[in-house]
Amino acid sequence: MIFSKEYVGYLARQTVKGLEAAKVIRTDKPARLIEKVQEGLIDELSLEDRINDEVRVILGAFQDDMVKTGASYPEMFKKVKNELARKYKAVL
Template sequence: MIFSREYVGYLARQTVKQLIDAKMIRTEKLTVVQERVHGGLQEELSLEDRINEEVRVILEAYQDEMRRTGAGYAEMFKKVKTELARKYKAVL
């Protein structure tokens, strides 16, 4: 993940604060809302890490074929990652 866990927590708190200040949400349980927003942010931000790991596994399975055909790892990584992002409907 490109952000630290502490920064994601800060973003969650600030997001909830701004939503409350803008009167877009009301809550009696501020910490519960902050924890849920934090969890959602962390899930979304770690999606790219999970996709990258899946790409590595896929390319490892095809490494012999890639050597035979002369395909570059970086180029194939980019192509497979783009396809997986499309499959998961992720915006990276």
């Protein structure tokens, strides 16, 4: 993830604060709402990390074939990552 968890917590607090100030939302439990927003942000921001891990597993399974055919690992990484991003409908 490109952001620290502390910064994501700050973003969650600011988001909830801004939505409350604009009267878009109303809550009796702001701490719980902030926690849920933070969980959602972390989940979305760590999606690329999870995709990268999956790409490494896939390419690891085909490593011998890639060596035999002379395929470039960085090029294959990009191609597989793009395919997985499309599959998960992720914007990276």
